[in-house]
Structures are given as structure tokens and as C-alpha cells.
Amino acid sequence: MKALVTGISGFVGSHMAEFLLQHNVEVTGTIRQRSRMDHIKHLKDIQLVECELRDPFSVEHLIKEIKPDLIFHLAAQSFVPTSWNSPIDTIHNNVAGQVNIMEALRRFDLSCKMQVACSSEEYGHVEPDETPIRETNPLRPLSPYAVSKVAQDYLGYQYYKSYGLPIIVTRTFNHTGPRRGENFVTSNFAKQIAQIEKGKKPPVLQVGNLSAKRDFTDVRDVVRAYWLALEKGTPGETYNIASGSCCTIREMLDLLLSYSNASISIEEDPARLRPSDVEILLGDYTKFHDATGWKPEIPFETTMKDLLQYWRDQL
Numbered sequence: 001m002k003a004l005v006t007g008i009s010g011f012v013g014s015h016m017a018e019f020l021l022q023h024n025v026e027v028t029g030t031i032r033q034r035s036r037m038d039h040i041k042h043l044k045d046i047q048l049v050e051c052e053l054r055d056p057f058s059v060e061h062l063i064k065e066i067k068p069d070l071i072f073h074l075a076a077q078s079f080v081p082t083s084w085n086s087p088i089d090t091i092h093n094n095v096a097g098q099v100n101i102m103e104a105l106r107r108f109d110l111s112c113k114m115q116v117a118c119s120s121e122e123y124g125h126v127e128p129d130e131t132p133i134r135e136t137n138p139l140r141p142l143s144p145y146a147v148s149k150v151a152q153d154y155l156g157y158q159y160y161k162s163y164g165l166p167i168i169v170t171r172t173f174n175h176t177g178p179r180r181g182e183n184f185v186t187s188n189f190a191k192q193i194a195q196i197e198k199g200k201k202p203p204v205l206q207v208g209n210l211s212a213k214r215d216f217t218d219v220r221d222v223v224r225a226y227w228l229a230l231e232k233g234t235p236g237e238t239y240n241i242a243s244g245s246c247c248t249i250r251e252m253l254d255l256l257l258s259y260s261n262a263s264i265s266i267e268e269d270p271a272r273l274r275p276s277d278v279e280i281l282l283g284d285y286t287k288f289h290d291a292t293g294w295k296p297e298i299p300f301e302t303t304m305k306d307l308l309q310y311w312r313d314q315l
Contacts, residue, residue, distance in 0.1 A: 004068040005029045006053060006097070007075030008046065011179050012117070014039035016072050016223045017046055023227070028066050030075060039179050053097030056104075063104035070230050071105075071114040073098060076148075079183050080121065083145035084275060094148035095155070102159045102167070113166045113230045116156045120173040120215070120242070120281045121146040132284035135171070135238050142276045157236060166235035170226060173242040173283040177219035177303050178310035186216070186307060189253050194311035197262050204265050208272030210250035213280040217243045218298035228292040242283025243296045255304050 003020050007013040008029025017040060020027045028047040029040070040046065049066075051058045053075055076094045077083065083090040098116060105112055123133050124142040141147045156167040180187035185208070195201035225241045233239060257264060289295055 001070065002026045002028070002066065002068045003070040003072065004062075004066055005072045005074060006101070008048070009035040009037055009040050010074065010078075011039070011181055012175070012219060012223065013074045014043075014179060015177070015219050016074065016226060017043055019220075019223045019227060021045055025070075028068065030062070053100060054093060056100045059097075059100040060104045060107065063101070063110070064108060067108075067110060068112050071101065071112055072117070072226055073101060073114060074117045076117070077145070079181070080143050080145045081183070081274060083143050083148070087144035090144050091148045091151070095151045098152050098155060102155070102165060105165055106159070106163050111166075113168070113235070114156075115226050115229050116152055116167060116169045117226070118153045118169050118171045118238075119146065119149045120171055120240070120283060121278065122150045122153060122171060123281065124278055126278070126280055128280075131280060131282045132242075132244065133240070133282060134284045135240055135287055142278055143274075153238065157238070160236040168229050168233045168235055169238040170229055170241050171238060172222055172225075173215040173217060173240070173281055175217045175219050175222045175241075176307060178306050180219070180307060185249060186252060186256075186304070187311070189256050190304070190308045191311045193256055193260050193262065193264065193308060194315050196264055197260060197312070198315055200315065203263055204267050205253075206269040206272065207249075207253065207266055208269060209274070209277055210248065210253065212249050212277055213246045213282065214249065214252070215242045215244070215246040215281050215283045216252070216300055216303070217241065217296050218300075218303040221296045221298050225288065225292075225294050228294050229288075232292040233288075234291065237291075239288040239291065240283045240285050241288060242285045243300070244283065244285055246280065246282040247300075252304070255301065256308060259305055259308055
């Protein structure tokens with residue numbers, strides 16, 4: 001079994017590679033010149049290929065050479081605030097890379113299953129009576145990133161319907177754990193706490209909107225879900241990956257703070273507030289559970305402890 005993981009050097013990609021190696025899958029991953037390698041330097045049995053996914057000729061050569069059985073398409077510009085600053089770059093990066101992969105699969109007529117990692121951000125504005133959110137909920141994206149993911153989502157469906165490509169779309173709610181990028185809220189708070197503990201930062205933790213409600217799943221549960229999506233999911237279908245419970249960002253922060261003995265005050269940073277923010281993201285993963293048997297297994301408390309320890313070790 002050969003798997004291609006796009007964006008293998010990223011947060012989810014590195015955990016996906018670990019999971020696949022544990023299941024005796026031959027792993028190839030795409031990187032770019034500026035890719036950070038620290039997340040995957042401990043992985044000895046993976047093949048790395050430098051490939052600019054926005055270049056159709058590079059992607060065509062990649063698919064022709066590898067002929068994968070499975071593709072986990074994780075590469076993307078995935079930070080919502082960046083999409084406000086660079087909307088067209090975000091949309092071009094996220095859409096063009098996927099189209100190039102699907103076009104290569106179509107040309108070579110490969111019987112390769114492809115998972116497209118989409119996002120709960122696609123739901124955007126959610127009315128109070130629409131939670132927990134099911135796959136049938138309207139998509140009302142509130143950021144350029146979310147719009148790019150809606151495009152990826154619908155392109156996956158279109159290529160399945162038009163060409164019969166066995167594509168499965170996952171809409172994953174917030175996920176976190178060790179190696180999460182420091183720009184993301186859980187990891188940013190954990191890093192700030194670790195810095196304060198080590199005296200590398202004044203004992204003031206900078207925050208943005210603490211009232212938003214989010215559904216958090218451990219990344220190690222998420223990559224298991226991606227594997228099951230291709231093993232047991234139905235091509236052409238879209239599945240929510242979520243924990244089925246949510247907390248405010250303030251509650252998440254209080255949990256992290258409870259694991260530290262440092263005396264820390266909290267200060268709002270206006271630069272951390274977004275032009276528009278999604279008030280609540282609470283997912284219903286019933287459809288995916290019914291199809292695959294998956295459910296989250298790692299407690300949120302364990303995830304947060306592991307994330308804080310990751311930053312303590314890094315510093």
C-alpha cells in the first residue's frame with residue numbers, strides 16, 4: 001500500500017505520516033523549499049519529494065512516478081488570519097494544488113482514493129438553533145480561508161460526479177496537540193505559558209476573542225479518522241470530524257493555566273481580533289461514526305497537557 005501525504009512536514013501531515021508508518025504503509029510526502037523539517041526529522045522511513053503543488057507539470061510528474069493507492073491531501077494555507085492579509089494567495093494556493101492533483105489522477109486513470117482535508121470554517125455563520133452542526137447545514141463562510149475550503153469541498157464532489165474519482169471530503173473541526181503551529185490559539189497560549197514559566201516573557205498572556213466556542217479534537221484522533229475515511233467512507237460523501245462537544249476559548253485557556261504554577265495575568269491584544277469571527281463551531285460526527293465506527297478517544301485534558309509539555313520541551 002502506497003500513500004501520498006501532501007504537506008507532510010506540517011502539523012497534521014507529520015502525525016499522518018507516523019500513523020501510516022505504524023500501519024506498514026509506504027509513505028511519500030510533498031515538501032517545498034521553505035518547508036520546516038523539524039516535525040518529520042525523526043521519521044526515517046519516508047520518501048520526501050520537493051513539489052510545488054500549484055505547478056501542474058510538477059504534480060503530474062509526481063503522480064506518474066509514485067502511482068499512489070491513497071492520497072491524503074493536507075497541504076494548504078491553513079491559518080485564517082493570514083487569509084485576511086493575502087486572500088488571493090490563500091485561494092490560489094488551496095484551490096490550484098487540489099485541482100492539479102485531481103487532473104493528474106484523471107489523466108493517468110489511477111484507482112487511487114483521495115481524502116480532501118476541508119474545514120468546519122466552511123459553515124461560518126451558524127444560527128443558535130443549527131448546532132450541533134451536521135453536514136447538511138448551509139455553508140456561510142466568513143473568511144477567505146473558509147471560501148477556499150468551500151471551493152476545495154465542491155471541487156472534490158464535482159470531480160467525483162464528473163469523472164468518478166473516488167474522493168472523500170472531511171470537514172474537520174478545530175484540532176490540536178503536540179506540534180500545533182504557534183499561530184493557532186491553543187498552541188499560542190501554551191507557548192506563552194511555557195515562556196512565562198521559563199522567565200523568557202513577562203507574566204502577561206496576550207489574548208484575542210475569548211468568548212468564541214470551539215469543538216476541539218486531538219490531532220492523533222483526527223489522522224485515525226482520515227485513514228478510516230478512505231478505508232470505510234463512501235466516495236463522493238462529506239463527513240464531519242469533531243468531538244461533539246465544545247468550550248469557550250476562555251475555558252480552554254483556564255484549563256491550560258491550571259497545569260501551571262506560574263502567576264499569570266491576561267491582557268486583550270486588539271491585533272488578535274478578527275474582522276469577523278465565527279461565534280460557535282460544534283460538530284455532529286454521527287454520519288462519520290455510522291460509516292466507520294470512529295469516535296474521539298483522547299480526552300481534551302490529555303491533549304492540552306501534551307501540548308503544554310511540547311512547548312516546555314521546545315523551549
